[in-house]
Amino acid sequence: MVSKNQIKLISSLQQKKYRIAHQLFFAEGVKVIQELLESNFELDHLYTTQNDFEDVLFAKKTLVHETDLKKISALATPNTCLAVFKMPVEKKVKESGLIVALDSIRDPGNLGTILRLCDWFGVEQLVCSKETVDIYNPKVVQATMGSIARVNVSYVDLKEFISETQLPVFGTFMDGLNIYKTSLPQEGIIIMGNEANGISEELEKVIENRLSIPRFGEVQKTESLNVATATAIILSEFRRG
Amino acid sequence: MVSKNQIKLISSLQQKKYRIAHQLFFAEGVKVIQELLESNFELDHLYTTQNDFEDVLFAKKTLVHETDLKKISALATPNTCLAVFKMPVEKKVKESGLIVALDSIRDPGNLGTILRLCDWFGVEQLVCSKETVDIYNPKVVQATMGSIARVNVSYVDLKEFISETQLPVFGTFMDGLNIYKTSLPQEGIIIMGNEANGISEELEKVIENRLSIPRFGEVQKTESLNVATATAIILSEFRRG
Known part of the structure; x- marks a missing residue:
C-alpha cells in the first residue's frame, strides 16, 4: 500500500521546487535504480510490484500493486518499480580533462x-x-x-x-x-x-x-x-x- | 472554422491504418510545412492561425482559431499551423552510395x-x-x-x-x-x-x-x-x- 501522503510527496517531486524543498528525487525501472543503488546515492524508499531488490532493507521497501505504482509514476506506461533517493550534495567542479x-x-x-x-x-x-x-x-x-x-x-x-x-x-x-x-x-x-x-x-x-x-x-x-x-x-x- | 468531419479525419491520421486508408499524413509547424511544400509533396489542405503561406492557393488554405488548431493537433502545445499532405508513392530503393x-x-x-x-x-x-x-x-x-x-x-x-x-x-x-x-x-x-x-x-x-x-x-x-x-x-x- 502507498499512503495518500506518499502519493502526494512523490507526485510533487516531478517539480523542481519540491525536489529542492524535500532534497529528494525519484527514478523508475530496475536498471536505473540498480545503478543508483550501486553508486553513492542514498535510498529513501523503494516501491516495487515484484519480490526483487533483495539487498534493500525491509524497512526501506514496500511491495505495491500495479495500480498504486501508476499513481506515483511519471511514466505513461509505468515500470515495475520506483525509488525515491536523497539528492546528493553538489560536488565541486572537477576542472581537468x-x-x-x-x-x-x-x-x-x-x-x-x-x-x-x-x-x-x-x-x-x-x-x-x-x-x-x-x-x-x-x-x-x-x-x-x-x-x-x-x-x-x-x-x-x-x-x-x-x-x-x-x-x-x-x-x-x-x-x-x-x-x-x-x-x-x-x-x-x-x-x-x-x-x-x-x-x-x-x-x-x-x-x-x-x-x-x-x-x-x-x-x-x-x-x-x-x-x-x-x-x-x-x-x-x-x-x- | 474546421468542420467536425475535418477534425475527425485529421485526428484519425495519427494512426497508421487511417493514413494508409486515406493516403494522407500531416505535419505541424512553419519550418517543416515549408520544407515539404518546397519539395515534391502535394498539399491536401493547410490550417493556419496566421496570415502566412502566401504562395498557397486560397482554396487549399483555412484560417483557423487557436482553439480549432488545438482540436486537430497531435502536439501538447500546438504550433501555429498544420498541413495535411498526400502520401507520395514509395520510390524504388536506390541501391548505391x-x-x-x-x-x-x-x-x-x-x-x-x-x-x-x-x-x-x-x-x-x-x-x-x-x-x-x-x-x-x-x-x-x-x-x-x-x-x-x-x-x-x-x-x-x-x-x-x-x-x-x-x-x-x-x-x-x-x-x-x-x-x-x-x-x-x-x-x-x-x-x-x-x-x-x-x-x-x-x-x-x-x-x-x-x-x-x-x-x-x-x-x-x-x-x-x-x-x-x-x-x-x-x-x-x-x-x-
Whole structure:
C-alpha cells in the first residue's frame, strides 16, 4: 500500500521546487535504480510490484500493486518499480580533462542523452548553465540510463566559469574550423548551445576555439544537427585520437 | 472554422491504418510545412492561425482559431499551423552510395533524428524493416525537421534485402573491429539495431563486416549508446575520410 501522503510527496517531486524543498528525487525501472543503488546515492524508499531488490532493507521497501505504482509514476506506461533517493550534495567542479558545458539545454531527453554520452566517452564533469533543465527531472533521470551515477553534474554561472578557466574552450559554429581536420587536445571545455538558438552571444565572445561539423548532403538545406547527435560527433572526434 | 468531419479525419491520421486508408499524413509547424511544400509533396489542405503561406492557393488554405488548431493537433502545445499532405508513392530503393538500414526502430524520435542525420551526411536512401515505426507518424514527421523531403525512405523485408545486395554490409557489435582504426568505404549498407535488443540474430548472420564504437569511460559500465547517437558517430566516421 502507498499512503495518500506518499502519493502526494512523490507526485510533487516531478517539480523542481519540491525536489529542492524535500532534497529528494525519484527514478523508475530496475536498471536505473540498480545503478543508483550501486553508486553513492542514498535510498529513501523503494516501491516495487515484484519480490526483487533483495539487498534493500525491509524497512526501506514496500511491495505495491500495479495500480498504486501508476499513481506515483511519471511514466505513461509505468515500470515495475520506483525509488525515491536523497539528492546528493553538489560536488565541486572537477576542472581537468575533457569537460562538456551546456548553455541552456531545455529538453530532458537531450540532457539525459548527453550525460550518457559523457559516461561513454569518459567525460567525468558536465557543467550546466543555470537555465539548463534540472538533472533530477524524472525524464532526465530516465534518459540517463544510470549514467547519472558516474558523471559529476554542476550548475554554474557559465559565463563566469568560462571567463575564469585555464582550460581551452571550444564551441561549434557554422564558420568554425573543420573538426575533422583540426588537432584536438585531451583537455578542454566543449560548449554545446541551446536547441533553438545555439550558443548565446554573450558566451560566444569568450570562446577562443571555433569548430564546425561539415555537412555532406548535396542540397545544403539541413540547418542543424540535434544537440545530442552533435555532441556525439564532437566527443567521438576528441577521443578518437 | 474546421468542420467536425475535418477534425475527425485529421485526428484519425495519427494512426497508421487511417493514413494508409486515406493516403494522407500531416505535419505541424512553419519550418517543416515549408520544407515539404518546397519539395515534391502535394498539399491536401493547410490550417493556419496566421496570415502566412502566401504562395498557397486560397482554396487549399483555412484560417483557423487557436482553439480549432488545438482540436486537430497531435502536439501538447500546438504550433501555429498544420498541413495535411498526400502520401507520395514509395520510390524504388536506390541501391548505391551509403545506405542506412534500420532493424525494428520503435521510437519515433529516434527515427526522425536518424533521418535528419542521413540528410546531414548525404545519405540518400534509408531502408527500414517492416517492424520499424512508420515514417509518416506525426511524431516522426516532427522530429525530421523537414529532412523527410530529401531522403528516400523504403520499407522492405530487411533480411531479403541484405541477402540480395551487392554492397558491403556493416553492423556494430561489442566484439567488432574498432571503427576508428578501420578503413571504411564510401559505399555500403550500415545496419542499426532495435533500441532494446540491437541487431536481430537472424540479420546478424548475413552481416560480413562487424564494427565497434570503443568506450572511453574508466568504469566500463555504460552498456550501450542510444541508437541515434551511435548512428551519428558511425556516419561521421564513414564520411570524415
